[in-house]
Amino acid sequence: MATQMQQARAGRITDAMRQVAEYEGLETELIRQRVAEGTIALCANINHATLEPRGFGLGLRTKVNANIGTSSAYPDLAPELDKLAAAIAAGADAVMDLSTGDDIDASRRAIIAKSTIAVGTVPIYQATVEAIRDRGSIIAMTGDDMLATIEKQAKDGADFMTVHCGVTQATIARLRQQGRTADIVSRGGSFLTGWMLHNDKENPLYERFDDLLSICEKYDVTLSLGDGLRPGCLADATDRAQVQELLILGELVDRAWARGVQVMVEGPGHVPYDQIEANVKLQKQLCKGAPFYVLGPLVTDVAPGYDHITAAIGGTLAAAAGADFLCYVTPAEHLGLPNIDDVREGIMASRIAAHAADIIKGVKGAWEWDLEMSKARKALDWDRQIKLAIDPVKAANYRQARNPGGAEACSMCGNYCAMKIVGQYLGKSPESC
Structure with missing residues (x-):
């Protein structure tokens, strides 16, 4: 079955394109054209039966994602399903299942089955948890393990996946040479960095990118090229490691589009206010207008308990400068697993930021x-x-x-x-x- 991008390039208008056009109040042909060129992504896995498709990208309403999922400290699935329902009711456009609890497969399948909005995952989380459980350590994980996990999650219906393909030996060398205050704060980035340094090998997700594309093409999974070297504090923003990773991601965008696989690119977390616009414009330039998905950005490091506000401040500027998709930050960020009230507060803060930017961008309505x-x-x-x-x-x-x-x-x-x-x-x- 052809991907949304492949069908758009062939001149075909899909049901998902029609639904997105109706939701946005735009012409269907405009949606088709932008899906074909890659500036709009329709995150719509062929196996996600309950999905009501949304578009992410140029000229569309700025979208908001909510992170949910079990953890080793809180493995119970029921509260996460309650958070999913709350996120949908609060107007989230997507959720990411970041589960690392006891039964990751069961959590993901239940969330996808009950979600009418796009569901994203980070497959390296599950691959790492299972490597520790079955082989005793992260370093025993193999490239085959990573790709097998990606295919399993794709088959289950995950609409988009964060994959840290830009964390390479060259990227890590830049990091070590320059140095950082907070080093690596991305869990996926840290898992892969530890694996690469111990095994003295290249990132399998980078080396076997064509195999990854084959899986995404088969199920029409949108790649969300993750920023494993995103800054975790203001002092590390826009450094050489971050930019090196972005350069690699731009090249991977080209390779994905050549296969007809849809792509989003993820952006930085902690960024001084005066650097946000430059970060967005740099990404858009290097990645040829691919949809940009940002965490926050958080504009200060000193507001634990209020980081939904620090993220909304940064998110407004990022979206006004061209970011297309905001990942919420809750009041519990940096402090603990969010509860259902935190989820709602985080979504509302990000929705306000997104709407404030949409006014500036001239988004219809x-x-x-x-x-x-x-x-x-x-x-x-x-x-x-x-x-x-x-x-x-x-x-x-x-x-x-x-x-x-x-x-x-x-x-x-x-x-x-x-x-x-x-x-x-x-x-x-x-x-x-």
Whole structure:
């Protein structure tokens, strides 16, 4: 079966392209053209039966991902399925199953079966866990193990996969020569680096990239080329190792597109505010407009407990500069596994960042949404304001709890509501606006 990119290049419009066009309010032919050229990715594994496809890329609404999954400390699947439901209800466009608990296969299959949104995975996590369990250490893992895990996850219906193909011996040499404050904070990047240094071998995901492409082509998995050398603190941002990895990823984008495999490229985590735009533009240039997926970026290192806010600040600028897909950061980042409330807060923060950027990017409907809210505020139409809110549940709770008796004006202004007073003197009642 042909991939979405292969079909787009052949001039065929798929059901997924039609659904994305309808969701975005754009012409179907425009979606087909951009899928064909690679600037839009439709993450839609042929085996994900419950999926409602979304597009990620040029001219589309900035999308938001939520990370969920079991861990060795919290192996129970049930809370992660609750987080999946909460993420979908909160408006996430994708989730990533980062499970490292007792039964990774069961976790992934359950999440994919219940998810109507795209599901991503990081196969090196499972390959590493199983190598430790079955062979006693990470270093005993083989390239065949990595590819077997990738194929298993693809067969199960994973729509996109983070693969750290750019962590090579050359990249690590750059890292060691320059030095870093926080070294490597990517789990996948650290697993592969440890394996490569101990075995004195090249990264199998880089060496056997054509085998990886064959798996992705078979199931139409979108490659999310991971940033294993992403900066984990501001001091390490935009260093030689990060840029070296990005150069390699740009070359791998070319190779994937030549096979008709869809690609996204992942970007940095901790970045000073004044470097964010440059990072986005560099990625877009080197990777020829491939969709860009960023974690945050986080603009300060000193806000544990509030890192959903630090990420939203950076995410707004990144998306306005051209990033297409924001991975949420929750208040629990750097502190522990997020609970269901953390998931919701993280999604909402990233959705606000994404929407603020969409207004600047001219995404269809973004400006109009804000205008409708302004009109509802002028009219003191509380029901419509709540309906238009990015988080109607929270807005309704605040309104009900802090305005006894459903007062016309909010309790912040009470009898001195600016809109009501000015409306009266201009000859406009709130109801007529």
